[in-house]
Amino acid sequence: MAFKKDDNFGEWYSEVVVNSEIIEYNDISGCYILRPWAMEIWELLKEFFDAEIKKLKLKSYYFPLFITENVVQKKKDHFEGFAPEVAWVTKTGNSELEAPIAIRPTSETVMYPYFAKWIRSHRNLPLRCNQWCSVVRWECSNPIPLIRSREFLWQEGHTVFATKEESDEEVLHILELYRRIYEEFLAVPVSKGRKSEVEKFAGGLYTTSVEAFIPNTGRGIQAATSNCLGQNFAKMFEIFFEDENDPAQKKKEKNKRSLVWQNSWAYTTRSIGVMVMTHGDDKGLVLPPRVAPIQVMVIPDPLEDADMTAIKEVCETIVYTLSQAGIRADLDARENYTPEWKHSHWEMKGVPLRIEIDVKDLANKQVRVVRRDNGAKVDIPSTDLVEHVQVLLDRIQDSLFETAKQKRDACIEVVYTWDEFTAAVNDKKLILAPWCDEEEVEKDVRARTEGDLGSAKTLCAPFDQPDLVEGTVCFASGKPAKTWSFWGRSY
DSSP states (O other), X not given: OOSOTTTOHHHHHHHHHHHTTSEEEOSSTTOEEEOHHHHHHHHHHHHHHHHHHHTTTOEEOOOOSEEEHHHHHHTHHHHTTTGGGOEEEEEETTEEEEEEEEEOSSSHHHHHHHHHHHOOBGGGOSEEEEEEEEEEOOOOSSOBTTTBOSEEEEEEEEEEESSHHHHHHHHHHHHHHHHHIIIIISOOOOEEEEOOTTTSOTXXXXXXXXXXXXTTTTEEEEEEEEEEEETHHHHHHTOEEBOTTOHHHHTTOTTOOEEOEEEEEEEETHHHHHHHHHHOBTTBOOOOGGGOSOSEEEEEOOOTTOOHHHHHHHHHHHHHHHHHTTOOEEEOOOSSSOHHHHHHXXXXXXXXXXXXXXXXXXXXXXXXEEETXXXXXXXXXXXXXXXXXXXXXXXXHHHHHHHHHHHHHHXXXXXXXXXXXXXXXXXXXXXXXXXXXOHHHHHHHHHHHOSXXXXXXXXXXXXXXXXXXXXXXXXXXXXXXXXEEEEEEEO
């Protein structure tokens, strides 16, 4: 590693994601090659999330990548929020298309015309669909691998209900799943909350999110969102149903139909980048065990005149035993690299545990286990290996989360005045401040804090609200405060 995390975070991050074989740069700016190490992490997250949403009766779909111009123009009120980011196809071969075709930045305009076709009565509800795909958002002046990409992978869920109560319930259920992805799998602490009217999903009723924070840069990062779209999209796309609970329906009046309620929710490969930023160190990547493609790497350490056949057999037995116990283990038996090089290589790739075996360990019927997160070494009897390894993996997972949470919490600063706010912004803090919850005030805060590092904005109003003492005023406007909100610079 040529760069230190605390000295030059941006260059350090770029170096880590390449050297650990997470990504490779592509010749199109903002587009990256996700290498197997990244894809295996993504698949582990997908395995958990897909199983959970299928418990909710979500069905898998795949909708086209392209959106016709007439749909975009018809639904321009929604598309305005994405207009600067939309990429357009204008040619095929050497021929100009009769009309340009948009590449999806999100899929509402592709899906919802068909929801209107498929939904006729309450018997067609709820409709729940999910797709795993990529999307393109081109307006990205300062791309950062995995964090701000022009094309990225995501999961997007779109659901339709008869009532707002059903919609509200699902929004929070999905948000909790996103919290679990970050905290229980990626070991990244997040705050659940509601986005401001300025920051909510374009055209939606309200947006909830999980928000992470990167202490080294003092920037928040939107980790995932769960949106209640209300009935606005139902109006745009004319999605109605015959409601058996509507008195008008019972009287069989003609043309009396109800609008549906809709949700959309998504998380992306940004999650991998947040994990790298949170846990990585000056040796490279540090992986939480629950998302590590390889949790244990076994490395033989031959001494001069050692019986390598016997050592290799023991290594293979260890890998087999751990694998049978459900632990993702592998053996690096390559002979053209030294043990020291292998140690450094697998440290760079973030493997949580390394097992070293030499002739002395063989004689003593033990192995040496080395933790990636703190470098601690311990000799373990071969007979108790599975139990010890599982305990160590659990400890590493817990330790990474607690360490990250302590660092995040140390950055939280409660402020009450504008002067305190600006000082905290300059000190790269995660700011918790009383706010009047007015759009114009938020826009004014952005304008007044604009600088080379970007402006400060609301991140979310956390669901876990401190007491708001009567008489508390907004830090920015002096008006009566309505809520506590997290503020800061963000990615």
